[in-house]
Amino acid sequence: MDDFAADYPFSSKGKELLKNIGKEALTPQRVETAGQRMLDSMTGSRTTSTGARERAVDYVLARILLAAIGRPSATRKYAAAIAKQAVEKLVESPEAYLETLAKDFLPSIRPTEASNYSVSLADYLTSGNPLLYAPLEKGQLFFTRAELAELLYNAIKNRVGDLSSVSLKTLPPMVFEAAKQLEPRLPKEKLLSGFKSGKYLELPCIKAVRAGAAEGRRYYGSMALAIACVKDGVPKEDALKLAFEYAENSAKGSSPYTAREAMQTIDWVYRNPSIGFSCTKIREQGLPTECGNCPLANERKRERNA
Amino acid sequence: MPEPLAESQQHDSLGRQLVRSRFRSFYARSQPYPAELVRREFGFGFTKKIDYRHKSFSSRNDFTDYLLLEIPFFVSYSTALYEKPSATPMNRKGYLGADLVFDLDTSYEKDGEHEHNPILCPHCLERVKEDCIRLAEDFLLNDFGVSENELTINYSGSKGYHLHVQNQAVRQLSAEARKQLLSYITATELDLTRFLRKEQFGQRKDDYVIRGPSWQARGWAKKLFTTAHSFIEKAEAKEFKEEHISSQRAKKITENRAIILNKMNEGNWDALRGMDSVWEKLLRKAVVLQSLEVDKAVTYDLHRLIRLEDSLHGDTGFVAKKIPLNQLHDFKPHEHALAFDEKQTHWIKSNVTGTLEIQGQKIELTEGKLIEVPENAAIYLLCKQKAELK
Ligand SMILES: [Zn+2]
Numbered sequence: 001m002d003d004f005a006a007d008y009p010f011s012s013k014g015k016e017l018l019k020n021i022g023k024e025a026l027t028p029q030r031v032e033t034a035g036q037r038m039l040d041s042m043t044g045s046r047t048t049s050t051g052a053r054e055r056a057v058d059y060v061l062a063r064i065l066l067a068a069i070g071r072p073s074a075t076r077k078y079a080a081a082i083a084k085q086a087v088e089k090l091v092e093s094p095e096a097y098l099e100t101l102a103k104d105f106l107p108s109i110r111p112t113e114a115s116n117y118s119v120s121l122a123d124y125l126t127s128g129n130p131l132l133y134a135p136l137e138k139g140q141l142f143f144t145r146a147e148l149a150e151l152l153y154n155a156i157k158n159r160v161g162d163l164s165s166v167s168l169k170t171l172p173p174m175v176f177e178a179a180k181q182l183e184p185r186l187p188k189e190k191l192l193s194g195f196k197s198g199k200y201l202e203l204p205c206i207k208a209v210r211a212g213a214a215e216g217r218r219y220y221g222s223m224a225l226a227i228a229c230v231k232d233g234v235p236k237e238d239a240l241k242l243a244f245e246y247a248e249n250s251a252k253g254s255s256p257y258t259a260r261e262a263m264q265t266i267d268w269v270y271r272n273p274s275i276g277f278s279c280t281k282i283r284e285q286g287l288p289t290e291c292g293n294c295p296l297a298n299e300r301k302r303e304r305n306a
Numbered sequence: 307m308p309e310p311l312a313e314s315q316q317h318d319s320l321g322r323q324l325v326r327s328r329f330r331s332f333y334a335r336s337q338p339y340p341a342e343l344v345r346r347e348f349g350f351g352f353t354k355k356i357d358y359r360h361k362s363f364s365s366r367n368d369f370t371d372y373l374l375l376e377i378p379f380f381v382s383y384s385t386a387l388y389e390k391p392s393a394t395p396m397n398r399k400g401y402l403g404a405d406l407v408f409d410l411d412t413s414y415e416k417d418g419e420h421e422h423n424p425i426l427c428p429h430c431l432e433r434v435k436e437d438c439i440r441l442a443e444d445f446l447l448n449d450f451g452v453s454e455n456e457l458t459i460n461y462s463g464s465k466g467y468h469l470h471v472q473n474q475a476v477r478q479l480s481a482e483a484r485k486q487l488l489s490y491i492t493a494t495e496l497d498l499t500r501f502l503r504k505e506q507f508g509q510r511k512d513d514y515v516i517r518g519p520s521w522q523a524r525g526w527a528k529k530l531f532t533t534a535h536s537f538i539e540k541a542e543a544k545e546f547k548e549e550h551i552s553s554q555r556a557k558k559i560t561e562n563r564a565i566i567l568n569k570m571n572e573g574n575w576d577a578l579r580g581m582d583s584v585w586e587k588l589l590r591k592a593v594v595l596q597s598l599e600v601d602k603a604v605t606y607d608l609h610r611l612i613r614l615e616d617s618l619h620g621d622t623g624f625v626a627k628k629i630p631l632n633q634l635h636d637f638k639p640h641e642h643a644l645a646f647d648e649k650q651t652h653w654i655k656s657n658v659t660g661t662l663e664i665q666g667q668k669i670e671l672t673e674g675k676l677i678e679v680p681e682n683a684a685i686y687l688l689c690k691q692k693a694e695l696k
Contacts (some may be wrong), residue, residue, distance in 0.1 A: 004553070065454060120475070121397065121450055121474070121475075122475040122478070122479065122483075125479060125480075125486055125487070126478075126479075126480075126483065127482035128482070130486065130489075131486040131487065131489065131490045132486075132489050132490055132493070132495060132496060132526065133500060133525065133526065133527075134525055135523070135527070136449050136450075136490070136523035136524055136525040136527050137448075137449065137451075137524040137528075138448065138449075138451040139450055139451015140451065141524075144525065173643050184390070215494065215495075216494045217498075218495060219497050220497055238534075254480070256485065256486075256489075261495070264497065264499075264500065265497065265499075280359075302592065
C-alpha cells in the first residue's frame with residue numbers, strides 16, 4: 001500500500017508513511033528540491049517520478065514552505081493541484097482506491113443500490129462541500145461514483161490547503177530562507193492581466209459589485225456582473241476570472257460563497273446572452289448604486305426624454 | 307462576581323418587588339437545569355439579558371441555590387460544553403463541542419395579514435410557531451435526519467422559539483458546517499437556474515428538452531419539485547391569477563394537466579412549450595414557501611449563551627417552556643407558558659391603551675387608568691414596563 005500512501009499523502013495511510021520522517025528530511029538541498037517540485041505541480045508540469053517515500057516527503061515540505069510563504073492564493077493553487085492529481089490518478093488506480101480514499105474523508109460512506117454511495121450529513125459537512133444543492137434526505141446524501149470523485153476533490157483541496165496544523169514557531173530559519181527564495185518564482189495571479197474593461201464593467205454599480213456583494217445579494221451580484229461582461233464583449237475566459245475575483249471578494253458572510261457559484265452564473269448568462277442589463281433590477285436587489293453619477297443612467301434618461 | 311441582590315432590592319419599586327417575589331416562589335417550586343450542567347457556562351441578567359457570564363456550577367444543587375439566592379430575571383447557558391466553563395478568556399475554557407441550536411424570532415408585525423397588537427400579539431406568536439414546526443419537521447427531522455428524541459423545542463419566553471439538537475455527531479460540527487446548515491435552511495443563495503436545464507438532443511434549434519427535478523429528487527430539488535407539481539395539480543383560476551399567470555396559459559395548463567404532471571415525475575419539465583416564466587414563478591414561490599428565516603449567529607457562534615429551558619423570561623414573566631413537538635400545534639404562550647397563580651389579582655395603573663390577551667381573557671387597558679388584572683397579566687405588564695403596581 002506504499003503507492004497508495006505516496007499518491008495520497010494527505011490520507012491517513014499517507015500520514016502513517018510519514019510518521020518516521022525525522023529532521024533528516026530538512027536539509028537545504030532537500031527543501032530546495034521539494035520547493036521546485038511544488039512549483040512544478042502548481043504549474044501542471046510533470047515531476048520526474050520518484051520513490052513513494054520521497055514523494056510523500058515532498059508533500060510535507062511543500063506545505064511547510066507554503067506556511068512559511070504565507071500567501072493564501074499560492075496555498076489554494078497547490079491544494080487544487082494536489083487534489084486534481086489525486087482525483088485523476090483515481091481513474092487509473094484499482095477500483096478499491098476510490099472507496100479507501102473516500103473512507104478517509106467520509107468514514108460513514110456506504111454502497112447503496114440506486115445511486116452507488118451514501119454519506120452521512122455530519123461527514124459531508126466536515127468534508128467542506130456545500131450543502132445547498134446537495135441530494136439530502138433523512139441525514140444522508142447520495143452520490144454516483146463521478147459525484148463522489150468531485151466531492152473528494154473538494155475535500156482533498158480543503159485538507160491540503162488547511163495549514164493550521166503547521167506550526168511556524170518550530171520551523172528552522174532555513175525553511176524561511178527557502179521560502180523567501182521561492183516566493184518570487186510562484187506562479188503570478190493572471191487575474192485580469194491584459195484585460196480591457198468596457199462601458200458596463202466601468203459603471204459605478206458594477207464596480208461596487210466587483211468589490212464584493214453582501215450575503216443575500218451575492219447571487220444577483222454575480223448575475224449583474226455576468227450581464228455586464230456579456231454586454232462589454234468580454235471573452236468568457238476573462239469573465240470567469242472576474243467571477244473568481246468577485247467570489248473571493250464576496251466570500252465573507254455567515255454562509256460561504258464559492259467561485260463555483262459565481263462561475264456558474266457566468267456560464268448561464270453566456271449561454272443566454274440576450275438578457276438585458278436592468279438598472280431597476282440592480283436597485284431592487286439592493287446592490288449598491290450610484291445612479292446620479294452613472295453614464296448609463298444619464299444616457300437612458302436622455303433617451304426617455306427625447 | 308458581585309452580589310447584585312442586596313443593594314438593588316432596596317431601590318426596587320413596588321412592581322419590581324412583586325416580580326422578584328413571584329420569581330422567587332416560581333424557582334422555589336420549579337428548578338430548571340440543562341443537560342451536562344457542570345460543563346456549561348452560565349450567564350445571568352438582573353437589569354438586562356446578561357449582566358454576568360463565565361459562571362459555572364459544580365452540581366445541580368449549587369445551581370439551584372444560586373437561583374434561589376439571586377433570583378435572576380434572565381438565565382442563560384452555553385450551547386457549548388467546556389472543560390473549565392468559568393475560565394476567561396474564551397480560549398482558556400477548553401471547548402469540547404456544542405449543541406446545535408436554532409433561534410426563530412422572525413418579526414411578522416408587518417405581514418399584512420393582521421393588525422399587529424404591540425402589547426402582546428397572538429397572531430405573530432402563531433406565525434413564529436408555524437415556522438418552528440416547519441423547521442423541526444421539514445428540515446431537522448426530514449432533511450437532517452435528527453431523531454425526535456435528540457430534539458428539544460422550547461418557547462423562548464418572549465417572541466420566538468428555540469430548537470436544541472443534542473447528539474455526538476452535531477456536537478463536533480464546526481462553525482463553518484453550521485453555516486452550511488443555515489444556508490440550506492434560509493436558501494437565500496439558492497440559484498434557481500441550476501435546477502432547470504436545456505438538454506439539446508439534435509442539431510435544430512428546437513431539438514431540446516427542459517430537464518428538472520423528478521419525483522425521486524432530494525434536498526432542495528425535491529422541495530421545488532413538490533411545490534411546482536402540487537401547484538400544477540391543483541391550481542384553479544384563482545391560484546393562476548395570484549401567480550400572475552395569463553388566462554390563456556392557465557387554460558393550456560389545465561387542458562394538459564395530466565401529461566405535464568406525468569412528464570414532471572420523470573424529470574421532464576417540457577410537456578408544454580413556453581412555460582419558462584411559469585416555472586420561474588413557481589420555483590420562486592417554492593423558495594418563499596419552504597425556506598425559513600433564522601437568527602444565524604445563535605447557530606454558528608459556538609460560544610453563545612441561550613435562555614435556559616423552563617426558566618422565566620424577565621421581559622414577560624413567561625416560562626421558556628419545553629414543548630414536545632406533537633403538542634406544539636396547540637401551544638399558545640399567552641395561555642400555556644404562564645408561571646403564576648391564575649386566581650390571584652392585582653391593581654395596576656396601565657401606561658398603554660389597548661388589549662392584552664392572556665389566560666384566555668381579553669383585558670382592555672386604558673393609559674393612566676387603574677384596573678384589577680390577574681397576576682400573570684400584572685407581572686407581564688410590569689416586566690414590559692407597561693404598567694405600575696398600585
Ligand atoms: Zn402581530
